[in-house]
Amino acid sequence: MPTGKVKWYDADKGFGFLSQEDGEDVYVRSSALPAGVEGLKAGQRVEFGIASGRRGPQALSLKLIEPPPSLTKAQGRRETPAEHKHSPDELHGMVEDMITLLEGAVQPELRKGRYPDRKTARRVSEVVRAVARELDA
Template sequence: MPTGRVKWYNAEKGFGFVSRDDGGNDVFMHRDALPDGVTELKPGQKVEYGIVDTRRGVQAMAVTLKDTPQQRTRRTEPAAPRRSPEELHGLIEDMIKILEDQVMPPLRRGRHPDRKQTGKLAEVMHAVADELEG
């Protein structure tokens, strides 16, 4: 069976498209092709599917989910005011320095970085992502 990744899916409209792993044209996917109980798909989610040729083009049938994307839970406290572009630029520069100085060297040596450092870095990366999402 062919595999691919969800390009986009609109649950309200009940359809979306899958990018094929074999590099072919995108495949139309209707909600009727989804497994029972699945009502929503996330971009990048890996799927396996059958293909049927219709007069409108190739359509996915009997979709099987191969993975479920991990989602970060949103903070429940009120949103802080957005940082200025200059502050955000500084945060990103600091994050890059941490990556270059503390994460990349052990990876080059075939080792995982220290968990304490990566935990702190993950917090910084989440903060930057929250700022970028606005």
């Protein structure tokens, strides 16, 4: 079975592409994933069965060689606690700004029964993560 790496995979759309070590890119659908696997991470090493389709090579079955990196394991490796980068007064301002951002960008969309667009969601999540990292330090 050929091996390669995940080039990209979109779990929402249910497909992506693998890059072979010696060949062209291979299309992979969610039905080719092993049982219990919801999606793939870019750069993840995989082994796959391949067939030629109308639009090029397609993965029929897929086996994970390396599991995706675990976020909890990566956080557990932190040997020394991080220093606080901001004073409590600065952090207070950051929290106020975060609340204002949530009230202005996220709540109106949720009230309309929709999630915020992807660009807004990414921006808001970066701000929330930054504040959370500072509180966690």
